[in-house]
Amino acid sequence: MQQRPYTAVFFDAATRPDLADSLFRLRYALFVQELGWSLPADSGRERDQFDTGDAVYCGLFHDGQMVGCFRAIGCERPYLAQTLFSHMATRRPYPAGADHVEISRFGVLAAHRQASTALYSLLMRFAKARNAVALVALAELPHERLLNRIGLPTLRYGDAQVVGFRDDGARILAVAGEIPILREPSPAFRALLSLTQFMEISDEASLFGCERLSA
Template sequence: MQVHIVRGPVSDRHAALLEDNYRLRHRIFVEQQGWQALRRSDGRDVDAFDNADATHILLTKSDQLVGGSRVTPLDRPNLLQTVFSGLVQDDLPADPSLGADWTRFYVRPDRREGRRRTPESAALFCAMMEYALNEGFTFITFVSSLSMVEHGNAVGWRITPLGEPALVDGKATVAAWIEVSEHALDNVRRATGMRRALIPASPPTRGPSIPLYAH
């Protein structure tokens, strides 16, 4: 499997991968999970946060997209503080410039049938923590069902709710933050068996132009 860290401007080759990501997201979040507010006639899940500030962590196997997620700096417009602000009752653990919002996590449906934890989700969890460390973030926020919190706890992450769970589209949903640390990376690698680095280490940088990396 290859992990790709994609941030604009994007080359034509990488634009095709990003387009596959938008279409697969629509298939999963709209057609399967029923997020009707995201439905678009062109079959692409693209919102206001798929912009120049966003980084997409995409996973391929044999050149086929099998999973992905999106990261947005918390000192830029983000999903947590714009759409899900009602779930946030507590303060962030540090200045927003030190955090990122993690959204749109998915694994292609045929890769997770009948399996509680997939190699794809393990790779995405490890890549997320590697990316956060490389960028100099100290915490990651997310909004999800309670099962995602349980999954994070199971891989040894320190997760702190930002408020009480609430029903969103009929499901118990919570906003929370994850502590970013080398210890958290060690824990998730140990729990998932992903021993090697998935993306290359680099000095912390959050400029507008980052090339796609493939390991």
């Protein structure tokens, strides 16, 4: 039997509260249950003070189930890394303009780890649609290494630091930094975009204007 393709939706909580609820449940399953992060949760949902009307979400779906996600917030507004981890920007300050966008709560369920590159592709499509100069993030070290391995450059704002502990007591090492979005797309950028060239993508957050997203 042929495997059903992945699909994606860009949305905000005001227009799609049903998808927002699914996303908060996914974040609990992924970050709290699978990865063991110590995050506040309520009734099987993980959400924080940055889940406001300013946030745009991406949900990655398979067979009608959301299996991956990320959150995007313009850096002209309060955002997670700058607000809660200001001490990590020791080399250069966090940006504070709309041309930079923070990406947080990025991840895919372990059973769908093969779709991680598709989520990176969606991330690059988002950056392109927003005309972002850079995507800001607080990233664990393996995540930073993966970005470099698939050809996406990263720029650190400071050295790696311990940002928390997992349920088993293991330290969580992370670094604050950004993915610069080059004016002339690199071969790696174009290759990532090609991964979702024919993916069915619903733009319920009105990000892409007249750009045709779905095959």
